[in-house]
Amino acid sequence: MFDEMIENQKNDIIHSVCELIGFNSVSVETGNPDMPFGKACNNALDYTLNLARELGFQTKNLDGYCGYVEFGEGKEMLGIIGHLDVVPAQLEDGWKTNPFAADIRDNKIYGRGAIDDKGPVIASLYAMKAVLDSGVKLNKKVRLILGLNEEKSWKCIKHYQEIGEQTPTIGFSPDADFPCIYAEKGILSVRIKHPFSIKNMEILNIDCKENALNVVPKYCSITFKISCVESQIAFENTDKITIEKVNESTFKITSHGISAHAAHPDLGENAITNLIHYLNLHVNLDLEENEFAFLQKLEQIGVLDITSPPFLSSQTIQDESGILTSNIGFLGFENSVLEMGINLRVPIHTPLEQIKQKYEILTEIFPEVEVEFTTEQAPLYVPKQSYLVQTLTKIFQEKTGLDTNPIAIGGGTYARAFPNCVAFGANMPGQKDMCHQVDEFMDIHDLILSTKIYAQAIYELGTK
Numbered sequence: 285m286f287d288e289m290i291e292n293q294k295n296d297i298i299h300s301v302c303e304l305i306g307f308n309s310v311s312v313e314t315g316n317p318d319m320p321f322g323k324a325c326n327n328a329l330d331y332t333l334n335l336a337r338e339l340g341f342q343t344k345n346l347d348g349y350c351g352y353v354e355f356g357e358g359k360e361m362l363g364i365i366g367h368l369d370v371v372p373a374q375l376e377d378g379w380k381t382n383p384f385a386a387d388i389r390d391n392k393i394y395g396r397g398a399i400d401d402k403g404p405v406i407a408s409l410y411a412m413k414a415v416l417d418s419g420v421k422l423n424k425k426v427r428l429i430l431g432l433n434e435e436k437s438w439k440c441i442k443h444y445q446e447i448g449e450q451t452p453t454i455g456f457s458p459d460a461d462f463p464c465i466y467a468e469k470g471i472l473s474v475r476i477k478h479p480f481s482i483k484n485m486e487i488l489n490i491d492c493k494e495n496a497l498n499v500v501p502k503y504c505s506i507t508f509k510i511s512c513v514e515s516q517i518a519f520e521n522t523d524k525i526t527i528e529k530v531n532e533s534t535f536k537i538t539s540h541g542i543s544a545h546a547a548h549p550d551l552g553e554n555a556i557t558n559l560i561h562y563l564n565l566h567v568n569l570d571l572e573e574n575e576f577a578f579l580q581k582l583e584q585i586g587v588l589d590i591t592s593p594p595f596l597s598s599q600t601i602q603d604e605s606g607i608l609t610s611n612i613g614f615l616g617f618e619n620s621v622l623e624m625g626i627n628l629r630v631p632i633h634t635p636l637e638q639i640k641q642k643y644e645i646l647t648e649i650f651p652e653v654e655v656e657f658t659t660e661q662a663p664l665y666v667p668k669q670s671y672l673v674q675t676l677t678k679i680f681q682e683k684t685g686l687d688t689n690p691i692a693i694g695g696g697t698y699a700r701a702f703p704n705c706v707a708f709g710a711n712m713p714g715q716k717d718m719c720h721q722v723d724e725f726m727d728i729h730d731l732i733l734s735t736k737i738y739a740q741a742i743y744e745l746g747t748k
Contacts (some may be wrong), residue, residue, distance in 0.1 A: 286414035286739040294732055297410050298393065300335060301731065302386035304328060304368070304402045305395035311369040311433045320348050321369065321440070325432040328368040332405070332430055339413050349443035353409065354427040355416050361425045362746050363452025363705065364412075364738075365441075365698035366405040366459055367434035370397040371496050371720050377503070377543070378722045392725040400719040403726035404458035404710040404734060405430065411738035415746070422746035427452065431698060434459075435496060437659065441701045454672060454745055457699040458738065460707035461717075463680040466666050466673050467605045467692035468700055468707065469547075470630035473497050473659035474643050478578050479652050480622035484511045488534070490617040492556060497613035497627040497659075499720045500552030502543040504559045504615060507536040524558050537562070545720040546611035546627045547694035549590040552721075556612045557588045578622070578650060585649075587626075588612060596642045603631040605663070605692035608639075625658075629694035632663035664700040675744055676708050683737045688713050695719075708741065710734040 290297075312322035319326040329351050333343040336353040345351045373383035373396040381387040383396040393403065408428055415426070427450075431440040445451075460468075480487070488507040495501040510533045521527055528536040539559035544552030564580045586593040592600045592608045601608040606629075614625030630639055640657055647653050666673055668690050677690055697707040710730065711717055718724045 285420070285743065286411070286418060287736050289414040289417060290410065290732060290735050290739060293410055293413070297406060297731065297735060298388070298728060300410075301393055301398070301403050301406045301726070302388070302395070304331060304406060305386040305393070305397050306384055307331065307368075308384045309369050309397070309432070310372050311436050313433070313436070313439070318348055321432045325369055329430060329432060332368060332409070336409060336428075339409070340416060341412070346444060346447065346449065349433070350429060350431045350440040352427050352429045352449075353412070354425060355412065356422050356425045356746070358422070358424045360423070360453040361427055361450055362742065363455030363702060364408045364426070364428045364742075365431070365452075365455060365457045365701065365705070366408060366428065367401045367431040367440075367698065368397075368405065369432050369435050370400070370402070371435050371499050372494060373722075373724075374493075380723060383724070388728075391728050393728060393731070394723055394725045396724055398718075398724050398726040399711060400724065401434070401459045403731055407710060407731055407735040408458050408738050411735050411742055414735075414739045415742045420743060420747075422743070424453070424746045426742055426746055429698075434698065435498065438701070441698060445701070452702050452705060455699075455702060455705040456676065456708035456741065457697040457705065458709050458734070459697045460693055460695055460709070461691065461711045462709045462713060462737070463686070463688040464673050464676040464690045465693050465697070465699070465707035466668050466690040467632050468664040468696055469605050469632060469692070469694045470634070470636050470663040471659060471661040471696045472628040472630055472636050472639055472657060474626045474628065475656040475658055476624045476626070476646065477654040477656070478622050478650060479620060480578065480617065481620060485509070486511065487617050490615055492615055495613055497611070497625045498546040499613060500541065500544040500546060500549050500611055501555045501613060502541050502552075502722070503538070504541075504555040505536055505538040506559065506563070507534065509534045522562075524553075525562050543721055545695065545717060546613060547609070547629050547696075548717060549609050549611045551717065554590070554612055556615045559615075560588060581649070595645070596639060601631060601634055603633045605632045606694060607631070608634065609694055627659075630663070632665050632692070636660060636662065661696055661700060664706070666704070666706050671748070672704060672706060672745075676706065676741060679740050679744060680709075680737060683733065683740065686713060709737065
């Protein structure tokens with residue numbers, strides 16, 4: 285019903301995605317009541333709301349925290365929940381072109397946010413446009429909710445809920461994979477702090493370029509000063525480690541990895557864990573008299589492992605949603621305290637409290653350790669047999685001709701913020717997951733196909 289209308293707007297859809305990618309909308313919690321997540325996020329929201337008004341929709345900016353686009357009437361509401369903020373990206377990370385200047389090549393749109401989540405948001409907006417212009421009568425209001433803090437602490441959606449905005453009665457988040465996500469793992473972020481000193485060595489700086497916890501870090505460096513000649517160490521460069529001698533007593537060791545989404549740490553290579561492993565092999569400065577043994581012990585008990593660290597359980601932690609995964613996303617050093625940030629994706633049938641208790645055991649192993657849980661999100665589970673999952677899966681199958689089944693993921697989407705909501709696209713089956721990766725892209729064919737799928741979903745869910 286809507287395919288031809290969408291094809292006629294193909295160039296507008298591509299243009300809108302490219303323009304939206306142009307905003308370096310990394311969410312920064314500023315404390316500014318007018319722009320709580322920074323100017324770039326504010327500008328991305330203004331752009332999207334202005335575009336929506338030009339397309340004929342009603343819009344609302346909710347105090348700079350988030351906004352929404354809507355049409356239709358009814359006591360019930362179909363919610364589409366996406367986000368405009370992105371994870372950091374820099375040209376020097378290995379991008380072929382500026383990550384915030386969209387580049388079209390090989391029928392793909394390259395740029396940060398192309399697939400996560402700016403491309404899918406624009407697809408949803410133009411899907412709404414096709415349904416609106418078709419004149420079909422829906423019995424639900426349709427609202428596209430636009431968050432600005434999804435990649436960090438979800439304060440945007442929390443604000444939406446706190447100010448009493450209408451809760452969707454049914455909905456989807458275009459921020460994961462097709463055909464349909466029926467389960468999302470629980471999410472737990474852990475901060476481990478420990479006083480840290482090494483005899484004859486002064487740590488000057490540890491830098492992982494403000495890497496987000498939900499990103500496998502591509503870079504991590506440590507700069508330190510050796511206080512006596514006898515303590516100097518014979519370091520060697522490897523394909524992952526480079527050594528820079530700043531002066532006679534100061535060294536900088538840089539670890540190079542491969543970025544990926546923390547839900548799929550196996551798709552990346554963690555620069556932080558590579559660095560710690562390298563230091564554990566090469567640093568041997570009176571370990572009985574300093575705290576460097578702390579890092580060695582963390583590696584020995586499996587805290588750095590990316591799947592089901594053994595100190596958590598004698599058996600691998602997994603279920604139908606997959607295996608427990610762990611990503612060391614931050615390493616820092618300040619005021620003689622070493623801090624490590626870890627992002628865990630926990631199988632849906634494993635209580636988060638069980639995992640928290642295991643991490644608290646670290647305070648018994650290391651009496652001076654502080655353990656803090658900074659993010660805690662319960663898993664999402666909507667039965668495969670539910671109307672929502674069955675309907676969305678059917679629509680995808682009909683639009684693509686693919687015989688695919690609902691899946692579980694390690695990622696966390698806005699779907700878990702509302703009842704009766706699941707993640708739905710826009711990454712296609714078999715397509716490499718480019719979320720949070722260098723040279724992130726969205727295939728233009730998939731962009732237009734997703735728009736058609738979302739239009740049909742709006743129609744079917746909106747008329748039920």
